[in-house]
Amino acid sequence: MANPILIEVLRGQIVESRHRGAMAVVDAGGKMVLEIGEVDQPIFPRSAVKSIQALPLVESGAADAYGFGNRELAMACASHSGEPAHVERAAFMLGKAGLDESALECGVHWPYDHESFVALARSGKEPSGLHNNCSGKHSGFLCTCRHLGIEHRGYVAYGHPEQELVREAMEGVTGAVHGLDNMGTDGCSIPTYAVPIRSLALGFARMATGQGLSPLRAEAAKRLLAACMAEPVFTSGTGEADTRLMEAAPGRIFVKIGAEGVYCAALPELGLGIALKCDDGAGRAASAVIAAVLARLLKQDEELARKIWALANPPVLNRRGVTVGVIRPAGPLAEGV
Amino acid sequence: MANPILIEVLRGQIVESRHRGAMAVVDAGGKMVLEIGEVDQPIFPRSAVKSIQALPLVESGAADAYGFGNRELAMACASHSGEPAHVERAAFMLGKAGLDESALECGVHWPYDHESFVALARSGKEPSGLHNNCSGKHSGFLCTCRHLGIEHRGYVAYGHPEQELVREAMEGVTGAVHGLDNMGTDGCSIPTYAVPIRSLALGFARMATGQGLSPLRAEAAKRLLAACMAEPVFTSGTGEADTRLMEAAPGRIFVKIGAEGVYCAALPELGLGIALKCDDGAGRAASAVIAAVLARLLKQDEELARKIWALANPPVLNRRGVTVGVIRPAGPLAEGV
Numbered sequence: 001m002a003n004p005i006l007i008e009v010l011r012g013q014i015v016e017s018r019h020r021g022a023m024a025v026v027d028a029g030g031k032m033v034l035e036i037g038e039v040d041q042p043i044f045p046r047s048a049v050k051s052i053q054a055l056p057l058v059e060s061g062a063a064d065a066y067g068f069g070n071r072e073l074a075m076a077c078a079s080h081s082g083e084p085a086h087v088e089r090a091a092f093m094l095g096k097a098g099l100d101e102s103a104l105e106c107g108v109h110w111p112y113d114h115e116s117f118v119a120l121a122r123s124g125k126e127p128s129g130l131h132n133n134c135s136g137k138h139s140g141f142l143c144t145c146r147h148l149g150i151e152h153r154g155y156v157a158y159g160h161p162e163q164e165l166v167r168e169a170m171e172g173v174t175g176a177v178h179g180l181d182n183m184g185t186d187g188c189s190i191p192t193y194a195v196p197i198r199s200l201a202l203g204f205a206r207m208a209t210g211q212g213l214s215p216l217r218a219e220a221a222k223r224l225l226a227a228c229m230a231e232p233v234f235t236s237g238t239g240e241a242d243t244r245l246m247e248a249a250p251g252r253i254f255v256k257i258g259a260e261g262v263y264c265a266a267l268p269e270l271g272l273g274i275a276l277k278c279d280d281g282a283g284r285a286a287s288a289v290i291a292a293v294l295a296r297l298l299k300q301d302e303e304l305a306r307k308i309w310a311l312a313n314p315p316v317l318n319r320r321g322v323t324v325g326v327i328r329p330a331g332p333l334a335e336g337v
Numbered sequence: 338m339a340n341p342i343l344i345e346v347l348r349g350q351i352v353e354s355r356h357r358g359a360m361a362v363v364d365a366g367g368k369m370v371l372e373i374g375e376v377d378q379p380i381f382p383r384s385a386v387k388s389i390q391a392l393p394l395v396e397s398g399a400a401d402a403y404g405f406g407n408r409e410l411a412m413a414c415a416s417h418s419g420e421p422a423h424v425e426r427a428a429f430m431l432g433k434a435g436l437d438e439s440a441l442e443c444g445v446h447w448p449y450d451h452e453s454f455v456a457l458a459r460s461g462k463e464p465s466g467l468h469n470n471c472s473g474k475h476s477g478f479l480c481t482c483r484h485l486g487i488e489h490r491g492y493v494a495y496g497h498p499e500q501e502l503v504r505e506a507m508e509g510v511t512g513a514v515h516g517l518d519n520m521g522t523d524g525c526s527i528p529t530y531a532v533p534i535r536s537l538a539l540g541f542a543r544m545a546t547g548q549g550l551s552p553l554r555a556e557a558a559k560r561l562l563a564a565c566m567a568e569p570v571f572t573s574g575t576g577e578a579d580t581r582l583m584e585a586a587p588g589r590i591f592v593k594i595g596a597e598g599v600y601c602a603a604l605p606e607l608g609l610g611i612a613l614k615c616d617d618g619a620g621r622a623a624s625a626v627i628a629a630v631l632a633r634l635l636k637q638d639e640e641l642a643r644k645i646w647a648l649a650n651p652p653v654l655n656r657r658g659v660t661v662g663v664i665r666p667a668g669p670l671a672e673g674v
Binding site: 002009011012014016017018019020042043044105106107108109110114117118121122124132182183184185186187188189192194260261279280281282285318319320321322324325 | 339346348349351353354355356357379380381442443444445446447451454455458459461469519520521522523524525526529531597598616617618619622655656657658659661662
């Protein structure tokens with residue numbers, strides 16, 4: 001059975017492209033609140049679970065030992081766009097652990113942020129690991145290693161003590177088995193594990209409520225999600241989809257995009273966790289799906305719901321900046337608010 | 338009915354993302370040789386039909402009057418990557434018509450080619466319309482206007498004499514109606530019309546063979562496709578998918594990508610035209626689909642077929658350049674050569 005069409009891309013009045021996907025909204029007891037498509041399908045969550053992967057940084061005491069505040073914790077959960085403030089913050093984190101960018105094993109790429117890309121090129125410099133969108137997460141890993149006295153070299157490999165801490169946190173929070181059988185390698189070289197959409201949604205309901213987690217873990221989870229919601233630009237970037245969604249209702253919405261069309265999210269006030277995957281891996285579709293679902297779940301707050309619904313319906317622009325189409329929720333998500 | 342899954346993206350051993358689509362291979366008599374999915378579905382061909390849109394440039398005599406060779410004709414059919422040679426060639430074409438970049442109405446964007454992007458930024462300059470991937474096509478439009486004594490301002494608009502010439506060429510070659518009812522606006526501001534995949538495949542069988550076209554048009558079509566096959570880098574860019582496919586068998590394969598997951602192609606030696614659309618608009622999938630289909634159609638040339646099949650199975654790399662997965666043809670395209 002094919003997952004349903006969730007997003008249509010129109011050019012003029014004609015549907016030009018279509019995106020299918022699956023989504024689960026779950027409470028912390030595991031009760032399915034809203035279900036679309038194959039929610040038992042295992043997916044690689046990629047960067048959408050960085051906040052779970054950051055739990056050892058807080059639980060180990062490293063974050064406190066190094067005096068990390070919301071910005072550093074947000075960076076540990078971030079796919080950032082390589083703006084100067086992101087680069088500076090990652091370097092700061094590494095510095096606290098007595099390290100620098102040479103310790104990063106995430107690889108190098110140019111900033112996602114267009115202006116930062118152009119400015120870096122104009123400066124005559126090359127990007128470093130600090131510009132990698134995962135540099136905050138990797139800095140967090142390195143800080144954890146240093147605080148615990150673990151040899152940090154090779155920290156990205158399956159079986160390294162740091163990745164074992166991460167794997168244990170992922171299993172504990174989602175309840176799904178994480179091992180070699182369902183492992184792949186992420187873009188930043190660490191293991192990523194394919195687990196059911198339903199388990200990821202449950203994981204974020206637990207992250208948001210603390211239910212089903214140890215008191216220490218519940219506290220760490222709360223602190224990390226609060227940091228992301230307090231500093232969305234440090235979790236994502238200026239003008240990015242995640243930033244706009246979290247800024248729409250400060251402290252009430254947690255969202256995190258993952259590569260290949262994934263989102264994980266939480267609504268603490270409703271005690272709900274959300275996970276979704278667009279079959280084709282399209283980020284434009286995933287961003288519209290999460291906005292459409294959030295608008296529906298928050299529909300009692302009409303003004304907020306309309307604001308978020310608008311983010312689910314972004315325009316398609318041509319090269320002169322003229323609107324020539326629109327992205328819109330379809331099928332089970334078609335009904336607006 | 339959903340179109341079938343044609344491409345799978347694997348991370349490790351697990352399928353991470355899936356792309357659906359439809360495709361038609363047709364001879365110049367309209368006989369369907371290979372059919373996958375909904376081939377009567379209207380799609381916007383976008384840039385995949387630039388060679389048809391360039392027919393008036395040749396048919397009007399403008400190309401000869403301005404002394405255009407293969408590189409200029411390839412540029413008129415191109416989605417180029419904004420390399421210095423592309424920019425220089427577009428400026429040359431405009432200069433022949435007594436114009437410069439200020440006449441371009443395609444809008445501005447930074448070069449697709451990464452090195453050219455960085456070099457342009459390092460130079461301290463900003464991109465102009467010449468860097469737009471469509472600047473060759475637009476220069477061709479402007480040359481046609483000037484040669485015919487048509488006021489060129491507003492040449493991108495529906496109803497302008499240049500766009501009427503283009504519309505007539507598109508209708509004549511594909512046999513499909515092109516009008517306001519099936520019109521959208523392309524990224525470069527000109528009209529694009531949604532027509533059946535089957536009609537686009539027929540159009541390219543005619544372009545490759547001349548069958549069903551007037552002698553003048555048949556000659557122009559042959560010249561344009563030959564120019565693209567002779568100068569693939571000027572039709573696309575260094576290292577691009579189209580370049581690699583056309584360079585695999587010089588003069589034997591014509592391919593052209595279009596935005597939102599489209600390809601049009603022709604195999605002159607077999608008298609076949611090909612058109613395809615990936616439902617979700619993914620270019621990575623469209624490039625793999627066209628390679629898989631070409632490998633199948635050319636399987637009698639085993640060495641060539643294997644070379645092209647490899648292009649249908651590109652690796653997925655992480656940020657350190659390590660292979661962590663693969664893109665592979667699936668379903669009706671799964672069988673290799």
